[in-house]
Amino acid sequence: MKIKRIVAILFICLLMAPAVLVAQGGKESGAAPAQAVAEKEMTKEELIAAAQKEGTLTVYSPSSRHSKVGDEFGAKYGIKVQVTQLKDVEMIEKVSKEAAANLDAADVVFVQDGGRIYTELLDTGYITSYTPMDLRSTIEQKYQNPLQVWDLCTKVFIYNSERWQQPITNVWELTEPKWKGLVQMKDPFGEGVNMNFLTMITKDEHAKALADAYKKLYGKDLVLTTKNAGYEWIKMFFQNGLLLGKSDTTIAEQIGAKGQANQWMALFTMNKLRTAKDKNLALAPSYNVEPFSGFYYPIYASIPSNSRSVNAAKLFIDYALSEEGYAAFNQLGDYSPNPALKNTEDPVSIQEWDKMLIYEDPEWCAEARADVEEFLSAIM
Amino acid sequence: MTVQYRLKSFFRKPHNIILFVLVLILSYLTLVPLLTMIIDTVTVHTAEARRLKLPVGTVTLSHWAKVLFDPASVSIFYKPLLNSLITSLGACAIALGFGGTFAWLVTRTNMKYKSLLSSLCIFPYIMPSWTLALAWYNIFKNSVVGGTPGIFTALTGIQAPNWFAYGPFPIALVTGLHYAPFAYIMIGGILRNMDANLEEAAMMLNTPRSRIITKITIPIVIPAVLSTFLLVFSSAMSSFAVPTFLGLPVRYQVLTTQLYRTMNGLNPGQGYSIAMIMILLGVSILAMNQKIIGLRKNYTTVTGKSSNIALVNLKKARTPVSIIVAVFLFSVSLLPLISFALESIILRPGDYSPSNITLQFWIGSAADNTMANSEPGLLLNPTLYRSLWNSIKLSLACSLCAGTVGFLAGYAIVRGRGKKLSDFVNNLAFFPYLMPSMAFSAIYLSMFSIQRGPIPALYGTFAILVLAGTVKYLPFASRSGINAMFQLSKEIEEAGVIMGIGWWKRMTRLVIPIQKSSFISGYLLPFTSCMRELSLFILLVTPANRVLTTLLFYYNEKGWNQYSNGINLLIVLIVILFNFFVNKVSGASIDKGIGG
Numbered sequence: 009m010k011i012k013r014i015v016a017i018l019f020i021c022l023l024m025a026p027a028v029l030v031a032q033g034g035k036e037s038g039a040a041p042a043q044a045v046a047e048k049e050m051t052k053e054e055l056i057a058a059a060q061k062e063g064t065l066t067v068y069s070p071s072s073r074h075s076k077v078g079d080e081f082g083a084k085y086g087i088k089v090q091v092t093q094l095k096d097v098e099m100i101e102k103v104s105k106e107a108a109a110n111l112d113a114a115d116v117v118f119v120q121d122g123g124r125i126y127t128e129l130l131d132t133g134y135i136t137s138y139t140p141m142d143l144r145s146t147i148e149q150k151y152q153n154p155l156q157v158w159d160l161c162t163k164v165f166i167y168n169s170e171r172w173q174q175p176i177t178n179v180w181e182l183t184e185p186k187w188k189g190l191v192q193m194k195d196p197f198g199e200g201v202n203m204n205f206l207t208m209i210t211k212d213e214h215a216k217a218l219a220d221a222y223k224k225l226y227g228k229d230l231v232l233t234t235k236n237a238g239y240e241w242i243k244m245f246f247q248n249g250l251l252l253g254k255s256d257t258t259i260a261e262q263i264g265a266k267g268q269a270n271q272w273m274a275l276f277t278m279n280k281l282r283t284a285k286d287k288n289l290a291l292a293p294s295y296n297v298e299p300f301s302g303f304y305y306p307i308y309a310s311i312p313s314n315s316r317s318v319n320a321a322k323l324f325i326d327y328a329l330s331e332e333g334y335a336a337f338n339q340l341g342d343y344s345p346n347p348a349l350k351n352t353e354d355p356v357s358i359q360e361w362d363k364m365l366i367y368e369d370p371e372w373c374a375e376a377r378a379d380v381e382e383f384l385s386a387i388m
Numbered sequence: 389m390t391v392q393y394r395l396k397s398f399f400r401k402p403h404n405i406i407l408f409v410l411v412l413i414l415s416y417l418t419l420v421p422l423l424t425m426i427i428d429t430v431t432v433h434t435a436e437a438r439r440l441k442l443p444v445g446t447v448t449l450s451h452w453a454k455v456l457f458d459p460a461s462v463s464i465f466y467k468p469l470l471n472s473l474i475t476s477l478g479a480c481a482i483a484l485g486f487g488g489t490f491a492w493l494v495t496r497t498n499m500k501y502k503s504l505l506s507s508l509c510i511f512p513y514i515m516p517s518w519t520l521a522l523a524w525y526n527i528f529k530n531s532v533v534g535g536t537p538g539i540f541t542a543l544t545g546i547q548a549p550n551w552f553a554y555g556p557f558p559i560a561l562v563t564g565l566h567y568a569p570f571a572y573i574m575i576g577g578i579l580r581n582m583d584a585n586l587e588e589a590a591m592m593l594n595t596p597r598s599r600i601i602t603k604i605t606i607p608i609v610i611p612a613v614l615s616t617f618l619l620v621f622s623s624a625m626s627s628f629a630v631p632t633f634l635g636l637p638v639r640y641q642v643l644t645t646q647l648y649r650t651m652n653g654l655n656p657g658q659g660y661s662i663a664m665i666m667i668l669l670g671v672s673i674l675a676m677n678q679k680i681i682g683l684r685k686n687y688t689t690v691t692g693k694s695s696n697i698a699l700v701n702l703k704k705a706r707t708p709v710s711i712i713v714a715v716f717l718f719s720v721s722l723l724p725l726i727s728f729a730l731e732s733i734i735l736r737p738g739d740y741s742p743s744n745i746t747l748q749f750w751i752g753s754a755a756d757n758t759m760a761n762s763e764p765g766l767l768l769n770p771t772l773y774r775s776l777w778n779s780i781k782l783s784l785a786c787s788l789c790a791g792t793v794g795f796l797a798g799y800a801i802v803r804g805r806g807k808k809l810s811d812f813v814n815n816l817a818f819f820p821y822l823m824p825s826m827a828f829s830a831i832y833l834s835m836f837s838i839q840r841g842p843i844p845a846l847y848g849t850f851a852i853l854v855l856a857g858t859v860k861y862l863p864f865a866s867r868s869g870i871n872a873m874f875q876l877s878k879e880i881e882e883a884g885v886i887m888g889i890g891w892w893k894r895m896t897r898l899v900i901p902i903q904k905s906s907f908i909s910g911y912l913l914p915f916t917s918c919m920r921e922l923s924l925f926i927l928l929v930t931p932a933n934r935v936l937t938t939l940l941f942y943y944n945e946k947g948w949n950q951y952s953n954g955i956n957l958l959i960v961l962i963v964i965l966f967n968f969f970v971n972k973v974s975g976a977s978i979d980k981g982i983g984g
Contacts, residue, residue, distance in 0.1 A: 101826070113930070
């Protein structure tokens, strides 16, 4: 009996010792030195030649449409492209583990949720930014730093337009009893960009704009029970029966269905307006709401430190930011940071949207999002 | 006695060898992830470094403090914990109630259509749990969420009350129904195989039926009830999809939704702490289980003798009971299937008129499906066939590995019962099930990313998927194995030993044939679970070994309901076909559990 136990314990110890070291080691050795992506600049021809020499490319993207783009790119340059679709949560986890172990995995990573990327992928050196040379002077700086933006997505206060006009001009109206239980939004804990938006409005400049908007609407100063007007609006907005949803698709169907007695309002992606007609939904976006009509967030294009085909990766990002490579995405709700590519479906340009919407600042989100998450947990 | 001699005598018993080998292998495969997770609960992660102003990897107790001893703990941990306990216990009650009653009806009464109903009964488990949740949502949703009215309201004009449509009640009910087949398989298995002598003896003494049930039948099925309780409780505790679907509209948080929030937000350390507490809860239930079973000496139901028990005659109630059971099973088993089929052929959601029906999502070319970004119809989609093949391969491999190891583990654990080593293996084989899938696979990704000693680098290979699936679903197989072995009287194997028959032959000629069906269910459960597993594999899958559920996930994300419903239907049909095939070949099946 005793011996059995000793033998068992001995073996476990023997086994565990290296295992524990290894599990730890795998983590720390993680910060493999990011391969210097920017050594010396190649000309486009040199880049193509170098990329073709590498021959293969693996792309991680949140969008299915990249498979088609990958095929077209492959046909054009003779490079074999594989595209894996991943949601932000899985993407960040997978890329950090793969980069930490320096595995032969992804070469281009399209990823959203700046708040998490900033600390988990950028600070750690797991991904690096790359901007095509010819676009460095034309793309706005805020779309180049800290990471090159590939796509900009808008989420706007969208209302049921069956029998109604735009019902609000000020976001504080949504905290009034009139809207109790009639506003929807995707669970901010389910998709990071929504949480980033809430985090953004707690930043001083936006909080101040909110306080001003309150005064403009009610003619008196906002009485704070929280840190600032941003938190105050979040609190009142959530406590006014905000209905949280699992997906923007469902939310669009729920607020847009015709024949409803109440007018609904929801904050979700403009993308869903494209299929509204096919689905028989009455949906329209709000414009010029004080102080914001919603938010927009970037999907970044980046090269992971473990890429084995850095040149092909650069070439692919070149392509993704070009008219040809972006064609599949040029639609309502998606905008290229490349000013040469005008949105073909939305009369409102991204420059105009920029004035109406809150833009995600990853550094601030990295800084303050944990506080907002905790705040939300407590009031929900 | 010398050490050498004692070692020799220890290793002379086959079950000791098995236990020993299992300890070696499982320690690496399950304890390393556990230790990694424990370390994760007390260190600073990259996501938290900025806020805590500490370098990554620093030891900190702040996660535990936040989860347990902070004003915020109530909303972060205690309330979700309470909610989890409520829904999980509710689910157990429902699963045991439905599954147990049905098991008794099938094995002990003359109810009609037994074999048909028995096959139908396992459908809810074959379907992903969220499908039933989604069905509930679509049927009972009320004006609180807006949109087109739910089917119930559309038909009756009555608005379902909130407590009925969302929150703890439907979560417990749906989860309970989803896991009711566990109860049926395990309890039914024992009832089918148990030594009827006891019941017969009681009958001869003119004991009333009710007394036989309470004094004989129920005590004998206690191990199965406890096993079911253990599995359902831990499954319900770790279920994520159902609470998100049905809890979100009323903001009903359980531990898993809270876990997801923290792990995928900026507080992963808190998430790991919550996960650890969930594991502890599960393990303590397992310990309780062992203790209760350990107190009773004997649960043997299969002995060398045999006899047949007379079935309870339901008399006048026979037809009504059969019909009620049939209608009930039809609505939880077949209706969702029919709805998948229907949803996969309609163009605009919610419109079921013939003009809106199309097969383009099944057999349309890419050009036909402009609505879904030119995705070819399911049956013309090469990606679908590749993923389908991968899924089947993977599920078969996992089921073979988990089933075999689970059988051996069950044999060795029961034969070595009461010894520390046996309990240890029992624990090792169980708790991977309690680990959150995402965290578990993330750790595997790191563990097998490079070669470590004799363990090769498995990243990107098919093997790592098989390994993860095997370890994660081993508990199903080992529980089946343990149950089967508990029932099997030692005397049968001893007879073989006396005759001088070797271990291998005793297994293949005695133990396995007698408890064949029970062991086979240990293979079928991992197969079924793997076929519809997503979160476990998503981090480990590379484009070359993509599985069907990743495709399903992708269509779901896109909101292309027709495609995702179609794939769901395919998954269910494949599992049913597989079950049918195994049934024909071996005579056993998942629903028969034991003694087919």
